[in-house]
Amino acid sequence: MSAPLIETRGLGRDYQVGGHLVRALAGLDVRIERGEFVAVMGPSGSGKSTCMHLLGCLDTPTAGSYRFDDSDVSRLRRDALADTRNRKIGFVFQSFNLLARATARHNVELPLMYAALGRAERRAKASAALAAVGLDDRAHHMPTQLSGGQMQRVGIARAIVNDPLLLLADEPTGALDSRTGAGIMALFQDLNVRGITIVVVTHEAGVARFARRVLRFRDGRLVADEPPP
Amino acid sequence: MTALDSLLAALGSLRANPLRTALTTLGIVIGVAAVIAMVAVGSGAERRMDQVIQSLGSNILIVLNGTSVSGGVRGGAGSVISLTEDDARALEEEVDAIAVAAPSIRGAGQLILGNANWYSTIYGVTPGYLRARDWVVARGRAMTAADERGAAKVALVGTTLVERLFAGGDPIGRSIRIKRVPFTVIGVLGKKGQTPFGSDQDDVVFLPLSTAKKRVLGGARVRGRHVGAITIKAASAAEIAAAERQATELLRLRHRIQPGQPDDFFVRNVAQMLEARAESERTMAFLLAAVAAVSLVVGGIGIMNIMLVSVTERTREIGLRMAVGARGLDILIQFVTESVMLSLLGGLVGVALGIGASMLAAEAAGWPLVFSPWSVGLAIGFSAFVGVFFGYYPALKASRLDPIEALRYE
Numbered sequence: 280m281s282a283p284l285i286e287t288r289g290l291g292r293d294y295q296v297g298g299h300l301v302r303a304l305a306g307l308d309v310r311i312e313r314g315e316f317v318a319v320m321g322p323s324g325s326g327k328s329t330c331m332h333l334l335g336c337l338d339t340p341t342a343g344s345y346r347f348d349d350s351d352v353s354r355l356r357r358d359a360l361a362d363t364r365n366r367k368i369g370f371v372f373q374s375f376n377l378l379a380r381a382t383a384r385h386n387v388e389l390p391l392m393y394a395a396l397g398r399a400e401r402r403a404k405a406s407a408a409l410a411a412v413g414l415d416d417r418a419h420h421m422p423t424q425l426s427g428g429q430m431q432r433v434g435i436a437r438a439i440v441n442d443p444l445l446l447l448a449d450e451p452t453g454a455l456d457s458r459t460g461a462g463i464m465a466l467f468q469d470l471n472v473r474g475i476t477i478v479v480v481t482h483e484a485g486v487a488r489f490a491r492r493v494l495r496f497r498d499g500r501l502v503a504d505e506p507p508p
Numbered sequence: 509m510t511a512l513d514s515l516l517a518a519l520g521s522l523r524a525n526p527l528r529t530a531l532t533t534l535g536i537v538i539g540v541a542a543v544i545a546m547v548a549v550g551s552g553a554e555r556r557m558d559q560v561i562q563s564l565g566s567n568i569l570i571v572l573n574g575t576s577v578s579g580g581v582r583g584g585a586g587s588v589i590s591l592t593e594d595d596a597r598a599l600e601e602e603v604d605a606i607a608v609a610a611p612s613i614r615g616a617g618q619l620i621l622g623n624a625n626w627y628s629t630i631y632g633v634t635p636g637y638l639r640a641r642d643w644v645v646a647r648g649r650a651m652t653a654a655d656e657r658g659a660a661k662v663a664l665v666g667t668t669l670v671e672r673l674f675a676g677g678d679p680i681g682r683s684i685r686i687k688r689v690p691f692t693v694i695g696v697l698g699k700k701g702q703t704p705f706g707s708d709q710d711d712v713v714f715l716p717l718s719t720a721k722k723r724v725l726g727g728a729r730v731r732g733r734h735v736g737a738i739t740i741k742a743a744s745a746a747e748i749a750a751a752e753r754q755a756t757e758l759l760r761l762r763h764r765i766q767p768g769q770p771d772d773f774f775v776r777n778v779a780q781m782l783e784a785r786a787e788s789e790r791t792m793a794f795l796l797a798a799v800a801a802v803s804l805v806v807g808g809i810g811i812m813n814i815m816l817v818s819v820t821e822r823t824r825e826i827g828l829r830m831a832v833g834a835r836g837l838d839i840l841i842q843f844v845t846e847s848v849m850l851s852l853l854g855g856l857v858g859v860a861l862g863i864g865a866s867m868l869a870a871e872a873a874g875w876p877l878v879f880s881p882w883s884v885g886l887a888i889g890f891s892a893f894v895g896v897f898f899g900y901y902p903a904l905k906a907s908r909l910d911p912i913e914a915l916r917y918e
Contacts, residue, residue, distance in 0.1 A: 337831060337911050358835045365833020376828045376915070380524050390832040392513050437832065 282349045284444055284476050285311035285334060290353075291342030292329050303329040305499045307343070311478070313444070316471045318487035318507065319480045321496035328449070330496065331480050335368055335447045336360045348444055365393050369438025369475075371448035375430045377422040377437075384409065384418040387436045394441055408436040412466060428459035435466060439475065446470065448479045452486055464489040484508065518846040521818070522853070529850065532814045535807020536854025536894060537861060539800050540887040544862025546796035547883035549869055553789035556875040557782055563700045563709060564778055565641035567607075567748055569740040571595075571755065574772035590763055590772040592733040593717070599740060600636070603758060605751035607743045610636035611717060611735035615725040619673055619713060620685040626673040628666075629712045630686065632720025640741040648680045648695030651716050659718040663691040666710035667699045684713075689723045691715065745779075752777055804890060807854065808898035815847050815902035826906050827914025836907035843906050847899025848892055855891030859884050 290307040293300055304326040311317055321327040332338040333345060336352055339360070345353040348367060355363065364370075369390075377386045387405040396404070409415050412432040422430055431451060438446055448467070452460030464479075468489055471477050479490060487493050488507050495503035522529045574588050591611070599609035613632040618625055631637075634656055638645070645664065655662055663684065670679055679693045700709040715724060717735070742751040752775055763772055819826070826839055834842075863879070870877040 332912050335831075358837075361830065361833050361835045364831060370831045372828075372915070376824060378825060378828075380520055389829070392510075393829075393833040393835070393838055395510070 281313070282346075283310045284313045284315075284348060285309065286346045287333075287343060289343035290333060290340050290345055292333060292338065293341045302499050304333070304340075305342075307501055309494065309501060309504070311476065313476055314471070314474060315492060316468070316477045316490045317479070318490035318493045319478060319496065320482060320484075320487055320493055322482065324498075325496040326499040327480050327496045329499075331447055331449055331478070334445075334478060335370060336363045361393075365390055366441065367444045369441075369443040369446045371431070371434050371438050371446065371451045373450035373453040375422075375427075375434045375454070377430055377433055379422055382419050382421055383414065383425065383433045383436075386422070386433055387440050389437060390441050404440055405436070408440040409433075411439065411470075412436045426459075427455050428462060431455060431459075431463055432466070435463070435470075439470060444476060446475050446477045448477070450481055451479060452481070452483070457485070460486065514841055514845040515849070517842060518849045521822075521846060522849060528814065529853070532810050533807070533850055533854030533857065535803050535810045536851045536891050537807075537858040539803030539807050539894075540855045540858025540891055541862035541865055542796050542800035542803060543887040543890060544859055544883055545865045545869065546793050546800060547880060547886070548862070548866030548878060549789065549796060550793040551878040551880060552866070552870055552873070552875040553786060553793075555878050557786050559701070559876070560782055561779070563702075565643070565739075565741060567742040567745050567751075568640065568778050569742065569748065569752055569755065570776040570778065571599075571738040571740060571759070572774045572776065573736065574770075574774060588772050589734045589736075591735050591738055591759075593735055594733055595759060595762055596634075596735065596738045598762060599738065599755055599758060603751065603754045605743050605747040605754055606740050608636045608640040608739075608741040609755075610634050610640045610739045610741075611737070612637055612739060613717065613720060613725050613736040615720075617686055617724065619669070621673050621682065624673055624675075626669060628669060628673075630720065630724060631712060631714050632717040632725055633714050634717050637714075637739060640739045643700065644698040645695040646698040648693070650695060651714070655716045656718055659722055660716055661689060661691045661719060661723070662694045662716065664695045664697050664714040665693055666697045666712040668708055668711040669713060670696055672711075686713070686715075687724050691719075748777065748779055804894050807851070808894040811847050811850055811895065812898040812902060814850075815843060815899050816905070818846070819843065819902050819906040822906075823909065823914045823917040826909050827911050827917065830909070830911035831915060839909075840903045840907040843903030844896060844899045847903070848895035850899075851891045851895030852888065855888050858891070859887055862887065 287307050287309050290304065291302070292304045293302050307330065319327045319330060329338070333340055336347065336355070337360070339355070340353050343353070344351060347363070352360070352363060378389070384402070384405045387408050388401045391401040391404060406415065406418065409418055412435050414429060414432050414436065417425060417429060422433070425433065446467075452463055455463065464486060467477055467479065479486065481487055490507055493503070493505055493507050494501055571591060573591055593611045596609045596611035599606050611634060615630045616628065617630055619628055635651055635653060638650055651660075651662060651664065654660070665679055670676065673684070674682070679696060682693050683690045684693060685691070697710065697712070697714065702708055740751060740755060742748045756771065756775055759773055760771060765772065829839060867877055
């Protein structure tokens with residue numbers, strides 16, 4: 280196999296909060312190969328969110344290095360990070376974060392707009408992404424006309440529309456009932472089988488069971504790296 | 509993001525809050541309407557000024573007979589007939605600042621052509637009168653010094669007469685009777701239109717001064733060499749004041765008026781009267797400009813305020829857009845586009861309102877409606893500038909948000 284998708288060495292992130300130095304994440308060494316399905320677990324304040332922000336190129340580390348897709352992204356500037364996110368990473372949020380005044384398809388097209396794709400190509404890719412999450416018949420619905428599970432599927436379609444290498448999900452089932460949540464996790468498994476590397480941040484053991492590897496954080500440190508229970 | 513995408517996104521978010529959009533643009537609407545009205549008022553007044561000068565003749569002074577005082581009782585203007593043809597000749601020959609000084613008398617009477625008749629103003633004029641008033645002969649010929657010397661029975665008619673008395677036919681060579689004296693029409697005067705005060709300057713017949721005095725308008729009051737008025741054309745606009753001063757001095761001398769005694773004539777400076785009016789219209793335009801400037805600034809601040817609110821309200825949306833790959837510049841462009849659309853929208857409504865207002869103003873003030881496309885361009889340009897200027901800071905603020913904090917924002 281080629282180089283790992285994610286490789287961090289001594290990755291750390293400090294925050295300055297009211298004159299105090301808060302070490303949100305310290306000395307993270309982790310490798311995630313292409314095609315893995317990883318769950319990140321830990322109580323709040325354990326550093327799992329900080330870890331996700333760093334892995335997702337939303338933030339830059341204060342210590343250590345981060346190689347993503349075989350290139351060092353730990354010192355990139357804002358615009359370069361934005362381009363990396365646009366081309367290589369998809370995000371799925373707990374609260375979906377759909378644009379309320381746009382149709383499902385329009386929401387899915389959003390990342391493609393920033394990739395400067397033509398209209399026809401955008402439309403085709405958005406339709407394909409919606410089909411992949413089983414919502415091809417809901418393309419013209421507004422978010423308010425969709426159920427919670429459907430909204431999250433639109434969110435997932437948006438995350439995969441530009442064929443990312445990594446899909447990062449932050450508590451993707453947190454706002455859903457357990458049956459719908461299980462459906463969403465099954466969809467992730469399905470996408471993972473098709474080759475997308477998936478990292479899911481969760482505090483539910485039931486969700487983590489869908490992954491094949493669980494990283495546990497506590498007090499800003501990685502404390503366990505194991506198969507799901 | 510393409511320009512079209514930005515435009516559509518901006519339109520969408522403005523449509524989401526129609527009342528807010530409408531209220532926000534109000535300042536720009538008023539400002540732009542004021543710009544349009546200002547330009548229309550300014551150029552309308554200017555155009556009318558030009559028309560008036562055109563119809564009166566440029567650089568004109570009019571000398572009228574003065575008032576009499578007998579036993580402390582003042583007569584009206586013209587109660588003393590003091591001006592003569594010789595005064596006119598002296599003015600023209602002795603005062604350098606005067607190009608033409610043309611004596612004239614005025615009266616009115618019935619004009620008869622066959623069994624048709626018309627009542628019109630009759631002028632007795634010298635050839636110089638047409639030059640003084642920049643009045644051309646449209647067809648036929650003007651009167652000559654020979655006509656004047658020989659008291660020829662010839663007439664120039666105005667276009668209104670051609671229509672009314674000659675029923676639109678060719679008047680040249682035809683004979684009309686004025687006070688039982690037959691006159692041959694030798695030419696048609698060019699059209700002058702109405703005076704600013706509404707009287708028709710083309711309802712007129714010109715006769716040689718000598719003929720008019722002898723045959724038509726002569727009477728007890730204007731005898732011998734006396735005339736009703738002298739129309740002076742200054743050599744240039746710059747010399748009007750000098751012409752006025754020197755004409756007054758010369759006439760006082762000729763009329764043997766002692767120092768301290770009042771003039772027995774009036775000198776009317778037409779340009780000066782018009783200038784006073786133009787001044788008040790300029791004041792009006794200046795006032796409108798002030799209203800425009802204040803409204804555009806206040807309107808711009810209103811837009812800035814709403815854009816700041818909008819950025820705060822849509823912090824999560826901004827965070828999301830950044831997460832999926834929007835660069836700072838994309839966000840900046842999105843919000844600047846929105847504020848420019850907002851102010852352009854106000855600009856368009858303001859243009860419509862301004863056109864309506866200037867039509868009303870033109871109607872009320874009776875000047876021609878002058879619409880310059882460049883004033884619309886100016887107004888639209890101004891509102892676009894206001895949109896960029898006042899939208900930039902909120903947009904910059906949005907573009908500098910931290911994606912993580914923006915996504916967490918409640």
